[in-house]
Amino acid sequence: MKDATARLTPLGVMVLALLREGEMHPYEMIRLMRHRHDDRIVSVTNGTVYHTVARLERQGLIAEVGIDRDGNRPERTTYALADAGGAAVDEWVRRELPVLDHPVEFRVALAEAHNLERDEVLALLRTRLAALAEARDYHRSGRAKALAARTPEQYLIEVDRQGALLAADHDWLAAFLVRLSSPDFMWGTHEVDDRYLAQREAARR
Amino acid sequence: MKDATARLTPLGVMVLALLREGEMHPYEMIRLMRHRHDDRIVSVTNGTVYHTVARLERQGLIAEVGIDRDGNRPERTTYALADAGGAAVDEWVRRELPVLDHPVEFRVALAEAHNLERDEVLALLRTRLAALAEARDYHRSGRAKALAARTPEQYLIEVDRQGALLAADHDWLAAFLVRLSSPDFMWGTHEVDDRYLAQREAARR
């Protein structure tokens, strides 16, 4: 077994993150993710979720805490987050936040970044911002060089779009870093509004 | 076997597109794609490419045209595009160009769109533009509603970024459609500069 945290898939991280909110059985995870539209980011299918949960258990990141049975329905195996699991998510987020070429992983990392200290997130994202600026410039100069070499524009369409998206990503991050630097921006679970937590709890049923 | 063109993976489409330029053996495809940085878009590994080629042959989209041997090196099996293969790419591109939630597929479709008529591409992309505008507005109003419901900003970071990227994608496409509508924008292989083709040929060695 390589590293525990290296083998984590995006879906695995989302499962671990869900278990931070409490014990759960796989089917409930699926419902919750769909309800929160987490399936915009990664595909949430039965096969993948059940398989992922089994893998996380083999790796010792989560643990079975009981087999519930309601009426005559199929058994529901409930899982809880293990200590190693929480640590693994945080490590994974630290690793993925600055990385440019894992679009899906980054979205998950960004969504789960609130478990890290604000200052650490700021540092990681500043690294990313620098990488984005470099990538954007590299893209631009590459396009200019290709045009200078008389490459027909019709072959550069996708590259052109990618450059535009890169620039937008950069600009969004720069703006977000300004917002996050301000103490007006809420950060950390202890500051979270109780009313909001109650709402989420209600939505789980 | 479902539809021939429905089961095409992005890599499969890229392989078919490569074979439009001439016969090739899988290893050469890998070299070419890496050289052209097509592996920015999809991961190009040995396992996947050889498997994809085998699948395309089973589906009758490409055909073996000979087993070459150079010195005492391993045999090189060369493939050529079948008629059904060219048609399948075009059909696939038509299907994927307007679709929003397949980011990878869209990049490939955009890169291969130059084989379709300019007017058809314009029509398909105008459909996409409308969908992008709608998705962007939906995103915005969703964010506004969440804020009104006092959702802490820290939970909306990823959504916020996705909205920004969506807006950028929309704006880029709007601008591109203007460019593509103009007759100044080169389109279609018959207009392609010979010098450029010679260059590409040279790069293949």
Place this chain on the structure above:
DNA sequence: TCGTGTATAGTCCAAATGGACTAATCGAGA
């Protein structure tokens, strides 16, 4: 000239993915 690394061409396999399938229960309308 003798290794040592890298390019060529491909095979093979463990793991991940997506989707079809099962099977029971509950709700809502005819």
Place this chain on the structure above:
DNA sequence: TCTCGATTAGTCCATTTGGACTATACACGA
């Protein structure tokens, strides 16, 4: 009250994927 469909909870399997491995040939420096 009966039935049809949706919901709950999960299993199972065929494809796909990524990467490790093989084996030869050539280049190049020590």
